[in-house]
Structure formats: C-alpha cells, structure tokens
Amino acid sequence: GATPANGINRNNAPLDRVRSDSAEQRLSSNQGVPIGDNQNSLKAGIRGPTLLEDFLLREKITHFDHERIPERVVHARGSAAHGFFEAYDDLSEFTIAAPFRSAGKITPVFARFSTVAGERGSADTARDVRGFAVKFYTDDGNWDLVGNNMPVFFIQDAIKFPDLVHALKPEPHHAMPQASSAHDTYWDFVSLMPESTHMLLWQMSDRAIPRSYRTMQGFGVHTFRLINRAGDAMFCKFHWNPMAGTHSLVWDEAAKLMGADPDFHRRDLWEAIEQGAYPQWELGLQLFTEAQAESWGFDVLDATKLIPEEMVPVRPVGRMTLHRNPDNFFAETEQVAFCAAHIIPGIDFSNDPLLQGRIHSYIDTQISRLGGPNFHEIPINSPVSQVHNNQRDGMHRQAIHRGRVSYEPNSLGGGCPYQAGHQGYASFAENVSGDKLRSKPEQFAEHYAQARLFYDSQTADEQRHIIDAFRFELSKVQIPAVRTRVLANLSNVDPALAAAIADGLGMAVPPPSPVAGLTETPVYPASPALSLTAR
C-alpha cells in the first residue's frame, strides 16, 4: 500500500520518453545505418591493414574513447533510486512550497547517497560522512535538499571548503590513502581548525560507518527559511529519519567489508528495492523564529552547531519511499546534478556563510562535469514543471526554440514567455545592512560545547568506539605535533576522552588549546540523552 499509482507514474512518465530498449531491434550505427557485421573491421585483403575509411569501426571506437566523464570533485561514490514523497499535512501556515500544499500530496523524488572522500570505485563502508541528496520534482520546479547523514559540518565558511577537501583527499604526491581520514594532511588541517571538533566527534563515531543507506538519518545541515503566502518566514532545519531505525556497523565489520564486498551499501539498497522492501524515511522539520534563535547563545547560521531537540522538537511532515531502481547507472545516478541553489517558492536560504558558498559551487562544477550549461535538459535533471525562458544555445542544446524573439522587452511577440509576477519565486524580504567586511559573529568562536553534548549523549559502548576510532586514525599520523594539537582540542571537549586517546597512543595529554571567551555562554539542556535524534 506504500506505492500509490500516481507516485510511480508521475515520476517515470517523463523519463519513459528517453528510455531505450534494444531487444529484437536491428543493430545500427549512431546515424541509424544498419550494421551487418559487428565482428570484423574493414581490411585491404584478408590479412591486410585496416582501412581508414571503416566509418563503422571508427564511430564505435571513437564513442568508446569518450565514455568517461569526470567524477564528482567530492561525493564521487554513490548510489541512487527513484521514489516519491507523501506529505502528512497541509503546511500552508508555514510555507507555499509545493510538496507541502495538501495532506497526501505526492511529489516524485530521486535520491542519491554517497561517501565524500573516496573515488568513484572506492569502498562503501569507509569511515566517512555520507551524502543524502534528494531531488523533489515539484509542480513549481526542482527542489534539491542536498544534505548529509550528520547534522553539522567541518567548517563555518565556504571559503575554507577547497582547503578542507585538499586536506581530506588522497595526498597529492602518492595519491594515498584512497578513502580514509587516516592521514597526515587531513589531521594537520583539522587540528588547526578547532571549529571542526564537533564534526570530528561525529566522524569518529558509529555514525560514520552506517549499516546501510536504509538505516541512515539525513540532515539539511544549514538553517533554511520557510515562507508562507503572506511573506512571513520561519527558520527551518530539515531532518530525515529512517523508518527502519538508525543502525551502524562496528569498525571491524566495516574494515572487513571494504575488502570482501566494496559494494556493500550499493548492493543492499538495490536488493531491498528489487525485493519490494522499499526503504522509507520520515521528513521532519525543526521550525523556529529569528527571536527564538537570538536567545540561544549560539548562532543558527553556524553549520558546526545543531539545535538540540529538547529546544526545538522535530515535527514529522511526510514520508519518502524509494521504490524503483534506476535503469541505467550512468544516465541517472552519474548524470544527476543536485544543487544547493535549487529551491522553490516557499523555501529560502539563510545567511549561513557555508550555504551561501554552496549556492555557487554546484552549478559551476556541473558545467564542467556534465559538459556545458545545458545539463538541466538531461532527462534525470529536467523538471516535471515546464521550462520557458530566453536562455539559448550552448553545448548540447536539446530544445528546439521557435521564433525569432529571445529577448525582453520586445514588441514582436512571437512566443516570449511572460513573467509569473506574484506566482514567481520571491526571496524573503530580509532587512540587511552593515559594513562590508571579512569577519564572523562572536558566537562562531565557541567550538566545544556541542562537541561535548554529542559525546555525552553517547552510550558507554559508543564512547569506546569513538576513542578507538581516534586512536586508530591518529596512530597513522606521522607527525607528533599534529596528534598533540588534536588532543589539545579534545581536552576542551572532555579531558577523560583526550586522556583515553593519548593513553592508546602512548602519549602524554597536552594542555587544552586556548578557548575563546564569549560575553554570553550558550545554554544547553541538562540531559543531552535526547539532544540529537532518536537512535
């Protein structure tokens, strides 16, 4: 009963147009010329050289030579599936966003899960953050919720992202390690960036070795805005909760699986869907006002902080079901282009400086990854709502635009689209003023209170796993000063945690690193056991 017919049809109908099935069809060239012999090239004499004029051989080889495209600069390794989102309620009190327009509303989706650091062929169970990207094909255009399986991030400002990724990726001289955080450059960087401490705790926890994509949470991470018909806005954090519960591997399992079955998560997702055990996630919202946010002592524009659920409960608003595997990995999973800038009426960004940089990055990278500015026409990326504008030409243009008018204003008419006016996308009318400067709010300087909250929320076994993971990873780090800096930062989270790791490494515990003094200290709930999300 979880797959209403319209949920299936509305997603697949647009793609059926381009689905190709060659069974019982005559073999042909790309020009449609029938091919009689696909075994032998054209030669001068029975043992002679191959002729340059063999256009069938050349077309086949030439196409093959260009089969590969660049892999994603991050999140290269991933798996995806089609499905649908079903809203529980009419949320028009908060937002005009199409998926939440009425109770029971169905929106087709395509979701891709990924590791971050590993290359396209790397193992699924590496210790890493997982991407959790969902494309909603809504009535008002595509909305991409491009999240991760952890609610916080390593850095606060997009300008540090290339540094983070350069430190995290295989080292440039010998290209090792392929898919792991266990190396000098990574730990060097994070040791010098204490803002990464909270995320490091998550990354060394069991959350970084999920049992399955089906048992992972997802988070939009940043604060977004929801906007209603009157133009009123609420701040919002997005949460995906797996209906199957959140489950992890233990490190020994993960390490063994990397060798025994590098496709472990890919296979698990594929087989579950083939067998009709459709994975499901509930979407939840943390909704809060700007005034509430101002009273918390941490900044909701800081992506290294979450909002404990005791402070703002998560309201369930709908459910995603993945019920159909892709027909072709390249056409769908590889060519899908998620983008943090893809929002729809009723949803807006916040001024989170990490999010602001992401708005630029995705389209930019996809122009080179997918060969020019028209990748929105690739079937998996094209919206189900109509596309009409005066953008023209460019590599690989598919649409055939008619008429001579592709500019505005014009007096010639002839098929020019009209502006949607009040039905069009409207940004939240935020009042903004200030000096132009490269700086950050004072509260961005506090890095340890939420890391402690997370560590305290873990059971004794889970804390043990975190200690073991730090010991293992840091034991691979060659430079003693780097280990010392990591431990000095961790001493600010919990001296016993730092001491336990140091003990495993045979090191003395260094004094804690200097801590920024805030005029106002953040206040968190006394009992952190529920602060994160249901386990």
Ligand code: HEM
């Ligand atoms: C993929 C940039 C932070 C989630 C990517 C890609 C780029 C990128 C260039 C490859 C896209 C492609 O080739 O299609 C950035 C920048 C960031 C940032 C510049 C910070 C300034 C984040 C954060 C999250 C995130 C905070 C999670 C909230 C993802 C996901 C993908 C991705 C899930 C994979 C999408 C897919 O499955 O195709 N990112 N990213 N990124 N990013 Fe980010």
